[in-house]
Amino acid sequence: MTRPRRRVKLARIVNERKRKAALKRRKKALIKSLNTICVLCGAEACMVICDRTNNQGTHNKMVWPSKEQAEAMMSRFKSLPQEQREKKAVSNEMFLQSLLAKKSKKLESLRAKNNQMEMEEILHNFAIDPTSIEPATGKLTRLFLYINDLIAKIEENESMSQSATNVNLV
Incomplete structure (x- = not known):
């Protein structure tokens, strides 16, 4: 029987060994998820993960599926016209604006x-x-307006149901 997963505390892991182990696990899970998306959806994807700098002063890079395949995908993407590349692209600002619009609608x-x-x-x-x-208090005025709105909705529903009945009879 598997235990339910605990909520992950989003904070830097202080212990170096635990941090490396977590990174290794997360990379593996990320690769598995990306592979699943590619297989199920028929999408082309590549991924580059840069770790911290190593002893030689260079970054440890991991490329999936391979460096050659990732470079080929990127060159195909860069060869597309600018208009086609940006067709479904979303900037951070556009994403935040759409999120704000959704939240504003929910708030309303x-x-x-x-x-x-x-x-x-x-x-x-x-x-x-x-x-x-x-x-x-002004509550009576608000109540009056609320009741008027309800009456208008009821009358609209009645007229719609009568017109639907008339259409069915013809």
Whole structure:
């Protein structure tokens, strides 16, 4: 029986031996994942991993699948026209903008849901005790607008269902 994986603490591993062992494991897992993507999706990919500098002052480089294949892929990529190379490219700024747009949309959705829940609570309290809402707070105005929106949605749904019924009858 395998144990569930623990959450990895993202911090530098101080122990040199443990750090090297972790790097070796991570490289192996990364290569396996990239190989799986290439086989399942029919994609071409290469990977270069540079370790820390060794005793001779040069970087330890690991190239997958091989240095020759990686160079061939890069030369094919560089021979493509600029427009085709950048076709699906995403800069950090573009990525962050799309992420911000998604989060803003999610925030707006949560605000709308929060507003709906608040209005439902006010309606519920109003049904129990009509004097529970003080007119000076502006809640009555918001409640009035919320109810008008609900009525408009109901009327829109009714008109859509009637037009669909009329189309089916014809």
